[in-house]
Amino acid sequence: xxxxxxxxxxxxxxxxxxxxxxxxxxxxxxxxxxxxxxxxxxxxxxxxxxxxxxxxxxxxxxxxxxxxxxxxxxxxxxxxxxxxxxxxxxxxxxxxxxxxxxxxxxxxxxxxxxxxxxxxxxxxxxxxxxxxxxxxxxxxxxxxxxxxxxxxxxxxxxxxxxxxxxxxxxxxxxxxxxxxxxxxxxxxxxxxxxxxxxxxxxxxxxxxxxxxxxxxxxxxxxxxxxxxxxxxxxxxxxxxxxxxxxxxxxxxxxxxxxxxxxxxxxxxxxxxxxx
Numbered sequence: 281x282x283x284x285x286x287x288x289x290x291x292x293x294x295x296x297x298x299x300x301x302x303x304x305x306x307x308x309x310x311x312x313x314x315x316x317x318x319x320x321x322x323x324x325x326x327x328x329x330x331x332x333x334x335x336x337x338x339x340x341x342x343x344x345x346x347x348x349x350x351x352x353x354x355x356x357x358x359x360x361x362x363x364x365x366x367x368x369x370x371x372x373x374x375x376x377x378x379x380x381x382x383x384x385x386x387x388x389x390x391x392x393x394x395x396x397x398x399x400x401x402x403x404x405x406x407x408x409x410x411x412x413x414x415x416x417x418x419x420x421x422x423x424x425x426x427x428x429x430x431x432x433x434x435x436x437x438x439x440x441x442x443x444x445x446x447x448x449x450x451x452x453x454x455x456x457x458x459x460x461x462x463x464x465x466x467x468x469x470x471x472x473x474x475x476x477x478x479x480x481x482x483x484x485x486x487x488x489x490x491x492x493x494x495x496x497x498x499x500x501x502x503x504x505x506x507x508x509x510x511x512x513x514x515x516x517x518x519x520x521x522x523x524x525x526x527x528x529x530x531x532x533x534x535x536x537x538x539x540x541x542x543x544x545x546x547x548x549x550x551x552x553x554x555x
Contacts, residue, residue: 282319283548288344288487289315290478290504291537292496293326293333294460296514297340299533304339307535312341315541321485323347325474325494325504327460329391329429330355330362332412345481349391349430350458350466350500351473354481364480366472367427369454376431376467377421383443387434389416390424397424404434404463430468437462459499462518466500475503482507495540497521497532512540 291297298304312322324340325347326333333348337357345356345363353365369375380386380400387405389398396416398405409416433443444465447457456468474496482492494501494508497517502524505511513526514536522528529539 282317284315284318284320284544286487287315287320287491287493287544287548288323288478288482288485289320289537289540289544290323290325290347290474290481290492290494290508292474292498292501293324293328293336293340295497295516295532296495296501297324297532297537298336300516301533303533305533305535305538307538309341311535311538311541315544316341316343320544321487323478323481325351325478325496325501327464327466327500328412329353331391331394331396332414335413344485347474347477347481350460350468351456351475351477351503352429352468354477354484363484364477365429366469367429368431368467368469370426371454372428372431372467373421373424373426375451375454376433379433379443379446380421382446383433383435383439385435385439386443388421388431389434390431391429392425392427393429395425399424402434408432408434408464430466432460432467433465434463435465440465459518459520461498473503474501475505475507478504479507493540493544495529495536510543512536 321344323344327350329349345354354363387400387402398418399421444457456473460466492507494504495512499520511526513521514532516531529536
């Protein structure tokens with residue numbers, strides 16, 4: 281019996297597991313391998329879609345399905361199979377086009393299957409697409425095929441805060457509108473977030489709620505941090521995560537998963553805590 285039997289550790293990817301230096305610290309990889317050897321389930325929970333995360337999946341030791349697209353999908357990379365996926369409502373093209381009219385500087389990026397479409401790209405959009413290293417089709421919103429798994433608005437943070445306020449006030453029954461980066465406001469179907477999908481993966485694996493541990497750096501991670509027996513965040517996390525009350529550990533470049541596994545090793549090394 282391993283010391284981590286029945287535990288689930290869910291980690292965000294960018295700026296958490298994957299450093300700001302665009303590397304996965306070796307300390308993280310060693311910690312994950314040890315956690316898995318001792319019976320734990322390691323789960324990725326990322327805002328990236330299947331297409332933009334798949335190139336990195338072989339680099340990450342995983343023994344459980346991954347949460348993708350900010351909680352809109354669960355994908356089993358071991359079986360190469362989509363297990364669950366939600367889509368934005370049919371009204372999304374009209375709704376988001378209306379927001380673009382109201383906020384004329386925002387750029388839209390949408391995901392339809394494995395294809396990426398953009399409308400009115402700005403420098404933030406181009407930087408994001410370069411980071412994920414994917415091609416895309418630029419076209420009007422009306423020409424983008426549906427359904428959409430998720431969508432992103434790109435702009436300065438203050439503008440996106442106003443967009444988020446507008447969405448939550450008028451369309452909050454249709455969408456999750458949450459930041460994954462100060463300049464990325466992401467849209468998924470209402471109820472599709474990292475918290476709900478991590479809970480679903482835990483259910484699929486038979487993990488009890490009190491045995492879930494999560495780590496993330498931004499607002500879109502808070503729904504899963506709310507599930508965590510101890511909510512963890514790297515030192516480089518957004519102020520919203522810090523203010524929310526996550527336990528702050530080392531910087532993502534220094535291997536925050538190593539810090540977490542060290543903590544769990546101390547907790548579960550002798551007598552398992554009662555939950």
